[in-house]
Amino acid sequence: MSIIKNRLFWPSLILAVMLVINMFTSNQFVTIQNGHLFGTLIDILRGSAPLILVALGMTLVIATGGIDLSVGSVMAISGAVACLLISDLGDQNAVGSVLLIIGVAIAASLVLGLWNGALVAFVGIQPIIATLILMVAGRGVAQLITDGQIINVQSSPYATLATGFFLAVPVAFLIAAAAVALTLLLTRRTALGLLLESVGGSPTASRLAGISARRITIMVYVVAGGFAGLAGLIYSANIKSADSISAGNLIELDAILAVVIGGTALIGGRFSIAGTVLGAVLIQTLSVTVVAIGIPPEANLLFKAVVVVALCLSQSPDFRAKVFGRFQSRPAVEKPAVEKVVTP
Incomplete structure (x- = not known):
């Protein structure tokens, strides 16, 4: 019973069920071709890499x-x-130049995260409003950079971010796994995780305790910007072009959903990195499973919403108590003994 009460039990169970479904519906679930792993499972891992990165920062x-x-x-x-600078290269396959451009793109993402953090920590704007500003304006900035066009690139080193393999495993997934490992190391093996939970639990109390809440706040937005920038590189490397309209469209909603599925409290003060990764992989697996079982494309979002609602309800202790509690056997109520009245 203790396992069932674990918040990650139901997401793990649903993920396992969907993987079993894909195992029987796909022609190749896992196979080896030319020394590399291929199949539906590998596609899920590769496709979930950008969402894992974004959800990590969101967590x-x-x-x-x-x-x-x-x-x-x-x-x-x-x-x-990245694509604009690569398209201007004389040799798009120059590894050194491509790596430098990747660094420039990630640096720009860190600056954007710093902008969000400064608005929240120093200006005092509510986070949802501060980031909504960049959400709207940033999409316009991306279109200005590309001049409203789709910039195509033919760079093998750049494409390796999304389609390359290392030790038979997709590079994109290895990048996400490295980010997860680094985040776990910094948040669970140092005092950083406790500081994050302290700031989220009570910013005033943490400030009185000597914790620099502003510094922590700015740091997490910078990290979120860097992870999002890296996810954007993987996305554009996968399609070998910069699509400023479709890139990352509504991914923030999936990231928030992955965080919630993973058990992180939206009010702050408690987070789970492993749960976030599980939530991101579950969402990607759900998208693949919908196609595998032949659900019409126009019903994909509705089916996804139904599964997500069922999952969230199964994680609610109050809902489980109301639904399953009535089926539990109740102890028999002993009737009080009736005293006999003796008449003289």
Whole structure:
């Protein structure tokens, strides 16, 4: 019973069920071709990499009691900057130049995260409003960078971010796994995780305790911007172009959903990195499963919403108590003993 009460039990169960469905519906679930892993499972891992990166940054932001709605626009800007600079190269396959451009794009994303953090920590704007500004304006900035066009690139080193393999495993997934490992190391092996939860639980109390709440707040928005920028690079490398309209469109909603599924409190003060990763993989698996079982495309979003609602309800202790509690056997109520009245 203790396992069932765990918040991650139901997401893990649903993920396992969907993987089993894909195992029987797909022609190749996992296979090896030319020394590389291929199949539906590998497609799920590769496709979930951008969402894992964005959801990681979102987890840290939400842990401090904030929110970041601009991650999709940051993805678009990052991909636009990278593809624009690569398209201007004389040799798009020059590894050194491509790596430098990737660094420039990530640096731009960090600056955008710093902008969000400054608005929240120093100006005092509510996080949802501060990041909404960049969410709207950032998409316009991305379109200005690309001049409203789709910039195509033919760079093999750049495409490696999304389609390359290392030790038979997709590079995109390895990048996401490295980000997860680094985040876990910094938040669970150092005092950083406790500081994040302190700021999210009570910014005033943490400030009185000597914790620099502003510094922590700025840091998490910068990290979220960097992760979103890296996700934007993977997305644009996958399609070998910069699409400022479609890149990262509504990914912030999936990221928030992954964070909630993973058990992070939206009010701040409690977060789960492992739960976020599980939520991101579950969302990507759900998208693949919908196609695998033949659900019409026009019903995809509705089916996804139904599954998500059922999942969230199954995680609610109050809902489980109301639904399953009535089926539990109740102890028999002993009738009080009736005293006999003796008449003289």
